[in-house]
Amino acid sequence: MKLNSLVRPLILVAATTGATAFAQAAKPAAPAAPATAAQKVVIDRALLNAFKVLPTRFEDAKNPITAEKVELGRMLYFDTRLSKNQDVSCNSCHDLNKYGVDGKPTSPGHKKQLGGRNSPTVYNAGGHILQFWDGRAPNLEEQAKGPILNPVEMAMPNAERVVETVKSIPGYVTSFQKAFPGEADPVTYDNLAKAIGAFERQLVTPSPFDKYLAGDENALTEAQKAGLKKFLDQGCQTCHNGPAIGGSLQKLGLVVPFQTKDQGRFEVTKNEADRMIFRVPTLRNVTKTGPWFHDGSVKELPTAVKLMAQHQFGKQISDDDAKSIVVFLDALTGELPKSYIAKPKLPASGPKTPKPDPS
Incomplete structure (x- = not known):
């Protein structure tokens, strides 16, 4: 079954729900006074069923997480030798000490070329239904393969060159053997992606909201509860839901068209129904991961909130x-x-390890 045929029902449900939320949100309401310490905000906990407490890690039966895979994946995540000029790593664009982003509208890659889309955070990305802004990768493992071979990003010419490079580093050969025991030739591009994926599946950041979801009423301040009530009243949970509070596919400009040259998933499928379909970004750590939107064009988060209300619900x-x-x-x-994201000591290059190639 094609991936697109699985995704479209999700989009249809989201669009239908979004239209209902818009109809409800359009009803005039008296302005609410700001919450103070003396005012208790009451949240209908039934509405919180849209969310899920963040798990300790995002499991995938196709890639069981082991300590050996994680150790290997951590090294590969930080290793610039996976790029053509050996100056770009996964962490370059998805800086783990900066909530998984680099803080730039679009990221510089090989020869300082800029990518066409904002680099999203890798934290909690295991909770996404699909990966990349256009949902072209079904999981973290497939996503990990893309940037390494992208000519604008890490620019390796092909998977064979990547494997050749890794095999030239004796320490990596040993680590692959430990991570994938019993395999005659464990150093493969698929296994490299599995190791990175295993590491990323444990990049989770539980927050005060998780404690609140679990029943701790004191985990949020009254001002935060007031903001949550407005979030729910607007219907934001229509798209921003689940453990990642985002991660499904949705049309950008559901009610009011959004002007952008980037047509989202349509660029991949060329299917008219996918025009302006984008993956919904996670809202976890969102106050730390600007600038926002697929093109990094919004520098102020309140502006992003207002734009979403306008374009998704037709409301100011x-x-x-x-x-x-x-x-x-x-x-x-x-x-x-x-401790989990501390840069590890990387294995030394061997005599046959390729040199940086700036071409």
Whole structure:
């Protein structure tokens, strides 16, 4: 079955639900006074069923997580030798000490070329239904293969060159043997991607909101609860849901067209129904991962909130409401797993390891 045929029902459900939320949101309502310490905000916990407490890791039966795979994947994630000129690694664009982003609209790669889309965070990405802004990769393992061979990003000419490079590093050969025991030739491009995927599946950042979802009413401040109530009243959970609070596919400009040259998933499938379909970004750590949107064009998060209300629901919300929602969004900021993301010592190059190639 084609991936696109699986995805379209998800889009249809989201679009239908979004239209319902828009109809409800369009009803005039009296402006609510800002919450104070003396005012208790009441949240209908039934509405919280749209979310899920973040797991400790995102499992995939096709790629069981082991300590050996994670150790190998961590090294590969930080290794610039996986790029043609040996100056770009996964961490270059998805800096784990900066909540998995580089803070730039689009990221520089080989020969400082700029990519066409903003580099999204890798934290909690295991909770996404699909990977990349256009959903062209079904999982983290397939996603890991893309940037290495992309001529604008890491620019390796082919998978064979990558495998040749890794095999020239004695320490990696040993690590692959440990991570994939019993395989006659464990150093493969697929296994390289599996190791990186295993490492990324444990890049999770539980936040105060997870404690709140689990029943701790004191995990959020009253101001954060007020922002959450506005978030729910607007219907934002229509798209931003699940453990990653995002990660499905949705049309950008569901009600009011969004002007952009990038047509999203249509660029991959050339199917008219996929025009302007993008993967919904996770809202976890969103206050730390700007600039926002697929092109990194929005520098202020309240502006992003107002634009989403306009384009997805056809509604103009006030500056105060947008700021209140951002207060809630800050409760989605988790603590970085410092020991887990510490840069490891990389194995030394061998005599046959290729030299940097700036061409």
